[in-house]
Amino acid sequence: MTIQAEPGKGxxxxxxxxxxxxxxxxIGTILVTMLGLLFVTFIIGRVMPIxxxxxxxxxxxSKETYDAAYRAMGLDKPVIIQFFYYxxxxxxxDFGQSLLNARPVAEDIKRVFPATLxxxxxxxxxxxxxxxxxxxxxxVNRGSWIDQIARFVALVGYSMPIFWLGxxxxxxxxxxxxxxxxxxxxxxxxxxxxxxxxxxxLVDSLLDGNWTVFKDAMSHIILPASLLGYYSxxxxxxxxxSFMLEQMNSEYITTARVKGxxxxxxxxRHAFGNIKVQLITVIALSYAGLLEGSVxxxxxxxxxxxxxxxxxxxxxxxxxxxxxxxxxxGLVFVCLNVFSDLLYKFFDPRAK
Amino acid sequence: xxxxxKLTAGIIFCLTASVMTLPSLQALAETPPDMLVxxxxxxxxxxxxxAESFEFAGSDVIRNVYGRLVNFDPLNLEKGxxxxxxxxxxxxxxxxxxxFTMREGVKFHSGNPVTAEDVEFSLRRAVILAKTPSFILxxxxxxxxxxxxxxxxxxxxxxxxxxxxxxxxxVLNCLTATIGGIVDKKLVMEHxxxxxxxxxxxxxxxxxxxxxxxxSWKPSESVTLQANENFFRGAxxxxxxxxxxxxxxxxxRLLLEKGDIDIARNxxxxxxxxxxxxxxxxxxxxxxxxxxYISLNQSHPVLSKPKVVEAIKYLIDYTxxxxxxxxxxxxxxxxxxxxxYLGAIEDxxxxxxxxxxxxxxxxxxxxxxxxxxGVREAQxxxxxxxxxxxxxxxxxxKLNITIGTGxxxxxxxxxxxxxxxxxxxxxxxxxxxxxxxxFAYNPDNSEEAKATGLLAxxxxxxxxDLTAKTEAAVIEGDREVRKKMYEDIQRxxxxxxxxxxxxxxxxxxxxxxxxxxxxxxGAITAVAYWPVTK
Numbered sequence: 076m077t078i079q080a081e082p083g084k085g086x087x088x089x090x091x092x093x094x095x096x097x098x099x100x101x102i103g104t105i106l107v108t109m110l111g112l113l114f115v116t117f118i119i120g121r122v123m124p125i126x127x128x129x130x131x132x133x134x135x136x137s138k139e140t141y142d143a144a145y146r147a148m149g150l151d152k153p154v155i156i157q158f159f160y161y162x163x164x165x166x167x168x169d170f171g172q173s174l175l176n177a178r179p180v181a182e183d184i185k186r187v188f189p190a191t192l193x194x195x196x197x198x199x200x201x202x203x204x205x206x207x208x209x210x211x212x213x214x215v216n217r218g219s220w221i222d223q224i225a226r227f228v229a230l231v232g233y234s235m236p237i238f239w240l241g242x243x244x245x246x247x248x249x250x251x252x253x254x255x256x257x258x259x260x261x262x263x264x265x266x267x268x269x270x271x272x273x274x275x276x277l278v279d280s281l282l283d284g285n286w287t288v289f290k291d292a293m294s295h296i297i298l299p300a301s302l303l304g305y306y307s308x309x310x311x312x313x314x315x316x317s318f319m320l321e322q323m324n325s326e327y328i329t330t331a332r333v334k335g336x337x338x339x340x341x342x343x344r345h346a347f348g349n350i351k352v353q354l355i356t357v358i359a360l361s362y363a364g365l366l367e368g369s370v371x372x373x374x375x376x377x378x379x380x381x382x383x384x385x386x387x388x389x390x391x392x393x394x395x396x397x398x399x400x401x402x403x404x405g406l407v408f409v410c411l412n413v414f415s416d417l418l419y420k421f422f423d424p425r426a427k
Numbered sequence: 428x429x430x431x432x433k434l435t436a437g438i439i440f441c442l443t444a445s446v447m448t449l450p451s452l453q454a455l456a457e458t459p460p461d462m463l464v465x466x467x468x469x470x471x472x473x474x475x476x477x478a479e480s481f482e483f484a485g486s487d488v489i490r491n492v493y494g495r496l497v498n499f500d501p502l503n504l505e506k507g508x509x510x511x512x513x514x515x516x517x518x519x520x521x522x523x524x525x526x527f528t529m530r531e532g533v534k535f536h537s538g539n540p541v542t543a544e545d546v547e548f549s550l551r552r553a554v555i556l557a558k559t560p561s562f563i564l565x566x567x568x569x570x571x572x573x574x575x576x577x578x579x580x581x582x583x584x585x586x587x588x589x590x591x592x593x594x595x596x597x598v599l600n601c602l603t604a605t606i607g608g609i610v611d612k613k614l615v616m617e618h619x620x621x622x623x624x625x626x627x628x629x630x631x632x633x634x635x636x637x638x639x640x641x642x643s644w645k646p647s648e649s650v651t652l653q654a655n656e657n658f659f660r661g662a663x664x665x666x667x668x669x670x671x672x673x674x675x676x677x678x679x680r681l682l683l684e685k686g687d688i689d690i691a692r693n694x695x696x697x698x699x700x701x702x703x704x705x706x707x708x709x710x711x712x713x714x715x716x717x718x719x720y721i722s723l724n725q726s727h728p729v730l731s732k733p734k735v736v737e738a739i740k741y742l743i744d745y746t747x748x749x750x751x752x753x754x755x756x757x758x759x760x761x762x763x764x765x766x767x768y769l770g771a772i773e774d775x776x777x778x779x780x781x782x783x784x785x786x787x788x789x790x791x792x793x794x795x796x797x798x799x800x801g802v803r804e805a806q807x808x809x810x811x812x813x814x815x816x817x818x819x820x821x822x823x824x825k826l827n828i829t830i831g832t833g834x835x836x837x838x839x840x841x842x843x844x845x846x847x848x849x850x851x852x853x854x855x856x857x858x859x860x861x862x863x864x865x866f867a868y869n870p871d872n873s874e875e876a877k878a879t880g881l882l883a884x885x886x887x888x889x890x891x892d893l894t895a896k897t898e899a900a901v902i903e904g905d906r907e908v909r910k911k912m913y914e915d916i917q918r919x920x921x922x923x924x925x926x927x928x929x930x931x932x933x934x935x936x937x938x939x940x941x942x943x944x945x946x947x948x949g950a951i952t953a954v955a956y957w958p959v960t961k
Contacts, residue, residue, distance in 0.1 A: 092778045129837065138877070139557050140557055173646075176632070183646065242677055257687050258678050263464055263669055267643070267653070374674045379648040383674070387647055389468050 101416070105409050112405040113165070116398050117158055129392075143242025151172040162397070170399030173388070180399035183384065187276025188403060190260060191380035193372075197277075201304025202311050205360055208309070210315025214323060215342055225312055236300065241375040244298055256294035258377035263286035265291050299376040303369060307361040314357045315358055318350040352423045363408050454677050459684045460961050463665040463942070465690040466682055467672040476547075476629035477608030479558040483853075484670075486605045486953040488650055493608030493635035493669070494659075495735045496527050496546065496585075497599050499857075501946040501955035505767070508857075512541055512636065515586075516599075522592035522904055525599075527585045531608040533659045535611040536633070536640040543580035548612040550578045550587070552624045560606045563838060563856050567593060567601075586869035594900050594909055596769070600858035603952065607940070610634045638663045638957035654657050663957040683708065683937050689961075690945065691937040697754050699935050709940045712755065716950035717853040718862075719757060719811065721800075723925040724846050726887040730798065733923060734791035740777045740927045741784040742818045748931065752810045757787045759932035763866040764919040767929050769906070770913025776900040784822050797825040801845035803836040805844055808849050811929075815849070841879040843887050852882065857951035859913045860901050867920050868894040888925050 086391040128145050136266070149157055164171060170180035210233065213225035248255045256262060262275055269283040294346040322328065323346055331341045381400055388396035450824055469484040477489050480809070498511035513527035531539040551574040567588025569577050570587045577588045589598065601607070610625075611634035618628035626632075633641035638660070639652035652668040656905070672677045680698040684705065694702070702708050723730040723739065730736070745759045759872035764771040788796075802812045809830060816826040831839075840848050853860040867890050869883035876882040890897075893916055900912040920926070934947055944958040 128599065129834065129841075131656070140559060140561070145559070178646070186645070245678065245681055250685060253685075257682050257685060258673060259671065263458070263462075263671070266669075312822075375678055377671065377673045377675075379645070388835075389734075390832055423526060 076086060086334055101413055105413070109402070113398070113402065115164065116401045121154055121157075121421045122162060147317075165343075165402065170402070171395035173393055173396045180396050183396065184381065184399055184403055185274065187379055187381045190378060191366060193275040193384065194278055194296060194303060194372075195362060197300035198303030198365050199294060199307055199358065199362045202273070202307030202361065203300055204307035205304070206314050207312030207354065210312040211319055211342065212349060213312065213316045214319030217289060217320065217323075222316075225316065229309040230312045232305050237306060237369065238371040238375055240305075241299070241372055243303055244302060245375065248298055255298045255308060258375070260295055260378065261288065261292050262295070299372050299378060301363055302372060306369075307358075307365065310361055311354075311357060315350070315354060318353050319346060319422060322346040322349055341347040352419050355418050355422070359411045363411045366406050366407050366411075433896070458689055461664065461666040463959055463961075464688045465670045465691070465692065465958060466679040466688045467670050467690075467692040468674060469650060469670055469672045470674075472644065472646065472650070474630040475557075475633060475641060475644060476626055477605050477610065478553040479560070479626065479630070480605050481558075481560045481855075483953070484650075487650070487670070487948075488641065488644075489605050489608055489650050489848050490634075490637075490948070491638045491652060491956050492633045492637045492951040493610065493640060494533070494541070494637050495607040495609060496602050496909070497607075497766040498603050499948075501948070501952075501958055502944065504951060507596075508603050512546070515623045523590075523597070524544055524586060524588045525595065527587070529583050529585065530659070531583075532954065533634045533636055534657055535614065536655055537611055537614045539611055539613050540612075541609065541636050543583055543585040546585045546609050546712050547578055547580035547611045548615075549609045550607075551575075552610070553606050554578075556624060556626055558626075560604070560855070563601050563604050564608050567598060579922045594901060594903055594906075596906055596909070597858050597860055597901055604752075605858035605953075611636070615624045638955075641670060649727060652759075658957065660957065663708050664960045668956050680937065683939070686939070692934070692947075694935060695936075696752075696936050699755060699937065702937050707940050708835070709938050711936045711938055711945075713934050713936070713947050714758075714766055714950055715853075715932040715934045715947070716768075717851055718760065718763065718765060718928055719808075719930040719932075720763075720850050720852065720926050720928045721811075721815065722848050722850060722882065722886045722927075724843060724848075724886050725889075725925055726843060727798070727846050729791075729793055729796055729927070730846060732793070734787045735793055735796075736923070736925050738787035738791070738793075740822075741780040741787070742815070742822055742824070743777070743927055743929060744779040744814055744818050745775075745777065745929060747779065748811060751929070753807060753930060755935055756807065756933055758933055759929065760931035761928050762864045762921055763926070763928055764913060764917060765854065765860050765862075767950045768854070768857070768859055768862075770910045770917070772914050774921065776844050776920065777927070781818075781821055782917055788822060788824075795823050795825070797827065798846035799827045799829055800827055800847040800849060801832050801836045801839055801855075801886050802849045803833040804830050805833075808851070812849050838869045840885055842884060843874075848886075849884075854950070859909075862915060863897045863900065863913060864926070866926060867916055868897040870894050881885045881925075882926070890924070891922075893919060 128141055128148065128150065145151060149160065152160075161171075168181060170184070173180050174185055209225050213222040216222055245258070249257050265288045269279045269285050269288050272279050272282055276292040277289060279288075280292055297311070319364065328341060328346055331345050336345075367382060370386050372378065373383040374378045381404065385397055385400035385404075388400065429825050447505050467484060471482040472480075472485045473482060473560045474480050474487070475485065475488055475492075480486060480489055483731055494512040496511060497508040497511040502508060510530070511531060512530055514530040516525055516527045518525050527546070529541070529546070532714035535541055535545075550564065551559055553567045554574050555571045557571070579586045587598070610629065614634040614864070615629060616847070618625050618632070631644055636655075636659075637793050638655055639659045640655055642651040642653045642747075644650045648772045649672060650670040654663045656662045673682065673693075676693055676695040676698045679688070680694055680702060682688045683691040683702065699710055703710055721743070723736055725731045745761075749757060749759050759775060760766065760773075761775045762772050762776060766773065800812050800815070802808050809828075812828045813827070816828060818827045835846075836848075839845050840850070852865075867883065869878065869881050869888065869890055871878065872884060872887060874890040876884065883890050896912065896916050900909055900916065903909040903912060931950075936945075936947065938945065941961050943957075943960045945954070946958070947954045
């Protein structure tokens with residue numbers, strides 16, 4: 076039987092030192108994780124059997140042009156020195172220049188990451204808003220038609236290739252019905268209309284008070300976001316269902332019912348209250364997965380996000396861009412982990 | 428339980444409501460009459476500096492932004508080069524100096540006049556910066572040290588002196604290339620950083636005199652061009668041109684059918700078939716310069732036997748591929764100059780002939796052979812490799828296909844590490860030398876020469892007297908004689924080179940039928956937007 080501890084009770088004597096220790100632990104974990112990530116990606120970048128110089132100078136460059144670029148990239152230096160230079164630059168917020176378009180990678184990421192952030196956030200929202208209640212309903216009405224529908228929805232979400240769903244979605248909702256905008260973030264008439272503050276068009280157009288652009292951007296994002304939302308919905312609803320089933324079979328639920336509490340209170344306050352913590356992990360993971368950028372969705376919807384950015388960079392051996400993108404994605408993962416840890420403590424006093 | 432039902436009803440209501448409100452978000456269809464919207468893959472653009480750009484999508488932008496001394500008329504490419512920013516030119520008696528007289532009254536987008544001094548600056552700059560395409564100019568003997576004497580402005584004229592006599596057509600053809608773009612000296616030098624001659628600034632900005640100026644370039648997202656109302660050939664009808672990066676063929680097709688774009692440039696054969704005959708949409712086919720070939724590494728003990736080379740050329744199902752998975756995309760072509768180039772020939776001596784190939788292999792004493800093909804992961808190339816695998820197997824040759832990314836495969840090819848390479852080659856500038864100088868020219872075949880830029884060297888092939896013949900064709904002043912020389916070189920190449928040229932590219936474009944006069948540049952140049960009307 077699970078009993079929720081009351082906050083404030085049973086606090087240890089020196090909370091400050093515990094707090095300090097845990098903070099240091101968290102920071103230490105982040106640093107070690109990030110260093111490991113940098114090291115692994117760097118090594119992978121070096122052992123790839125491709126010649127990064129050719130990607131800049133082209134395969135028809137003269138020997139002089141090639142050599143000049145080789146030296147400019149620091150490739151004549153020992154690998155370990157290159158790694159240290161790299162770490163030093165990263166610490167200064169400098170991811171180097173993209174080998175391909177010669178722009179600072181940090182600037183490119185600033186451009187592509189908000190696009191992914193916008194899409195992933197909306198997708199996760201859709202996934203949570205529909206997925207969690209669906210999972211709860213399915214668990215409560217186990218074996219009923221709601222459960223069957225939830226199972227079907229999840230199964231389809233799991234097993235359909237996302238590019239296929241995306242294309243069919245585009246064909247139906249954009250091509251035939253014309254309900255939503257086509258691929259891209261906004262229609263061509265609205266490109267660069269609102270000043271870029273956050274890089275997320277929905278947010279920027281709201282800040283600017285420009286409803287026309289907001290509506291247009293919404294019509295473009297709704298389909299890919301629903302698609303990603305559906306994907307995370309499939310996962311979230313399945314997990315919610317199994318968490319809830321576990322709780323519903325517990326004795327305290329029977330006790331609560333016997334006490335005459337309303338079904339609503341039993342389900343949402345007692346049972347759901349106990350799965351919040353587990354759900355947070357599930358949602359955070361699914362959110363992080365979407366923030367990595369979903370390459371196929373981005374390609375089909377011509378969405379200039381970080382997934383297709385890293386993929387393009389990888390295929391053109393643009394290692395600065397790949398490493399920069401990977402570091403950002405890694406950082407997002409670590410931050411989300413820390414954030415969900417914090418939420419744990421908020422929802423579950425035992426974790427304090 | 429009642430509450431639960433309410434909740435279910437609530438969710439269903441919310442879903443229905445959100446679906447019902449969607450129609451109000453519907454986007455506009457049909458592009459405005461003075462705007463051209465194009466879907467294309469533009470993630471290959473790395474720079475917009477004409478002295479540095481060397482990719483297709485970059486050339487497409489630069490052709491519309493920068494004028495050149497001489498250029499092609501997009502509506503009459505067959506005519507060859509014609510005056511652009513230069514009004515006329517004369518050639519000195521020794522054939523080494525060409526003097527151009529500038530057209531009067533042409534202005535850059537900035538309002539600065541286009542002068543001979545700008546030309547001097549632009550060409551010298553391209554040589555000094557020594558970026559990838561600089562060889563197009565430096566092959567005439569220009570060096571950063573000698574440009575102050577070899578490229579000289581004098582009043583209204585610009586004088587260009589080459590290190591030896593070259594065919595005038597060769598020099599002028601090269602000046603039509605992207606690197607021949609004339610930049611606004613004053614504006615560029617205002618943005619110089621260090622001594623980069625404005626290179627960093629020009630990567631993302633424009634300083635030209637052409638029909639359009641660059642409004643913005645967002646890598647892998649879009650390029651926006653704005654019409655130059657003072658364009659010396661007259662203001663373009665399309666005031667704004669937007670090229671959007673759309674990777675997927677199916678997505679491009681949907682956009683075209685909905686009318687959100689005017690041109691779709693990367694439709695695959697299935698989508699081309701899908702839109703063919705649809706009302707309001709036209710499919711154009713234009714011959715481009717890209718060739719598909721296979722090459723055999725001559726350092727391989729068996730592949731270097733002439734009979735084996737010949738046998739393999741008979742083991743390729745040219746028409747079979749053309750009529751199946753390459754349908755509409757490629758046409759059979761077996762010589763190294765693309766159709767429409769000076770000296771191009773249409774001889775097709777080879778076809779799939781299993782008996783003949785078997786006999787040749789027997790004569791060469793080859794009973795069984797296992798070789799590795801390096802193929803980059805592009806669909807058409809993999810399919811070609813699979814077709815070869817099938818036809819080779821019929822003659823007892825086992826072809827192992829190694830698929831890699833473009834860079835991986837290329838790195839091994841350049842290191843002479845592949846037995847067989849399934850390759851594509853696009854000409855760099857519209858002169859026959861561009862292909863002759865790489866397929867049929869290899870003065871030093873030794874491993875130490877490291878002439879990785881030459882296709883002949885990559886395959887460890889010594890072209891023998893073809894090297895000298897190619898050198899001779901470059902300096903031949905008489906256009907007709909020069910043409911004949913290339914024809915001979917190609918026939919000899921066809922007979923004994925370890926290259927089987929197979930196909931020439933056809934670019935199929937989906938176009939809204941109301942868009943007129945769009946020319947993609949054929950085999951020799953890039954797209955032109957200024958003649959386009961709707």
